[in-house]
Amino acid sequence: MQICEIALHKEFKGELYNVLNYSFLKKSPTLSKFLEYIVAETIQGRSQNIKEYNIAVNALKRPSGFNCNDDAIVRIHAGRLRRALNLYYVTEGKNNEFFIHIPKGSYVPHLERQVQSDNSKNYSYLLPNDTNANPIVAIFPFKSSSDREEEILFSRVLSEDLSSELSRFRDISTIGYHSLELTPKISENIIEAGKLLAADYIITGSVQFTDGRVKIRVNLLMASNGEVMLTKTINKRIESGMLEIQDEIVNNFIGAIGGYYGLIFHGMNIAAPLKASANKILRDGIYGYYKYQRSFSVFNFKTAVTVLEKTVKSHPHSSETLAMLGEIYLSGILLDIRTVDEPFEAACKYCAQALKIDPLSQHAWQTITLLYLFKKDTESCLHAAMQCLELNRNCTVITCNVGFVLVCAGYFKEGFPLMKNGADLSPDYPWFVNGGLCFYFIYKKEYTIALYWAEKMNAGETYWDPLLKAVCFYYMGKEQQAKENMNRLLKLLPDAPAKVKLIIPSLILSETLATHILAALQNIGLDY
The missing domain is CATH 3.40.50.10070 (TolB, N-terminal domain)
Structure with missing residues (x-):
């Protein structure tokens, strides 16, 4: 195929007519309207207006309050439309004189001249x-x-x-x-x-x-x-x-x-033992991080920190492990496990290094999302989350983690499906995602379901385990179980009255949810 500059509206309209009569698109009025809209805008010389918001409102009939940061519907349908066009031009449209192409990174359609390729070449x-x-x-x-x-x-x-x-x-x-x-x-x-x-x-x-x-x-x-x-x-x-x-x-x-x-x-x-051994230190660092995320214990957490610090020293240009180490330093703040002086500053440093090495590092963007949560900058947190997800929505562990952060930032509608989908797809999703799902159902006041997810954390060595269970039992009207978990909380975190009052609003930016949790703990007997 050769790309030609085609300015004639007649050819563009004619090729649009051909595509809209394709059997796949006939069964999908949504994709047909999407394509009709972007081609019409291009023909009318308004290609500069072909933006995500305008497509959503004018072609997909979303309300005027549509927010592309909250709803990926345009991006999803754009991907489907590109695949439908690809399939059309290798089937019914393979002999067409022109073809319509939507480059990735843009929604503006191009009309190009199609030149039949030589299919007699050897395979490669x-x-x-x-x-x-x-x-x-x-x-x-x-x-x-x-x-x-x-x-x-x-x-x-x-x-x-x-x-x-x-x-x-x-x-x-x-x-x-x-x-x-x-x-x-x-x-x-x-x-x-x-x-x-x-x-x-x-x-x-x-x-x-x-x-x-x-x-x-x-x-x-x-x-x-x-x-x-x-x-x-x-x-x-x-x-x-x-x-x-x-x-x-x-x-x-x-x-x-x-x-x-x-x-x-x-x-x-x-599958490849020689490759695995050749990259042993790097793989050990990643595996240590994975083991901590899969199953919480203080030992797993500290081991992950140790092996990641070793990995970063031996592989200073690995954006992945730099971002992981930054993330785990931030996690230490929430777990009340100190591993480094000034953990927030250290996390910022490693995250900046990761992005300098690889601006498209998905794990770096995940850590940035968490950094903005700590800064209580919810708008930037959401923006970073969307950037992270755009890089690869099929990496379920990262989408899970991002969903957890979004729920903590108060974006319940956006965060919940990311966590739930990850939990459904992967049996080894991060333990704290269960905590995020517990937050969500406490917010929804569905306390029996919230308790289910709190118990699935299986993280008895962290104070978050008895804290969330105490809240769930309290609102379920089970005061005895609530007090038992409060006693466990005080054993794991002796200075809980002072720390919990600071940590809850730092992690949970929804004032409604944070107040709801703190009120339950106070009613059980935690004296702030």
């Missing part, structure tokens, strides 16, 4: 060009049970979408497959094909269309021995929307395998 893979110890994941084409071209190409687009989303994890190298000619070769022996590419993992799967339903299966294999590490399956009626179905399977699968909580990171000792 996009090999990762980095030589570090990142795991390498090869994504092979999905098998389709249908001979229909559109359904075969849907399978192809699905594998490409998995490749695109997995590549958002900066500590994973992906090999993207782009040619159908290699399919027979892979079918002979998928494990050998993976080894030829030096892959540590293989992602493959199948798509089956029957009786108005689609069944999608995605597998993660260990390339060294073919062991199936994970299988995700979805079976839905096609009328649910193919793009929505695709989003669901991609998000669920990538969320389970990516990041330092995912199967890829934790399987490296078996």
